Amino acid sequence: MRPKPSGLTSNTPEESGEGASAEFNVHSFIIKVWFEEEATKDGDATWHGRITHVPSGRKRYLKDLSEITAFIEPYLKAMGLSLD
Numbered sequence: 001m002r003p004k005p006s007g008l009t010s011n012t013p014e015e016s017g018e019g020a021s022a023e024f025n026v027h028s029f030i031i032k033v034w035f036e037e038e039a040t041k042d043g044d045a046t047w048h049g050r051i052t053h054v055p056s057g058r059k060r061y062l063k064d065l066s067e068i069t070a071f072i073e074p075y076l077k078a079m080g081l082s083l084d
Contacts, residue, residue, distance in 0.1 A: 027075045028054035031068060
């Protein structure tokens with residue numbers, strides 16, 4: 001297990017009511033989506049987004065939903081998950 005920063009308490013899975021997943025196998029991502037009102041031929045707003053890997057701070061700007069999967073996939077593979 002990784003050492004915990006000082007000042008933080010640790011709960012066992014039984015104490016916290018959570019499953020027995022190890023923290024090192026957990027990745028957090030923040031996905032932000034917004035609309036920009038641009039002058040387009042059809043008058044529709046264009047959406048944009050950004051995904052951030054919380055632990056590393058690595059970011060990618062998005063214009064297509066498939067970019068979310070492409071960003072997350074390497075982290076899942078590194079955890080040993082087989083993606084079909």
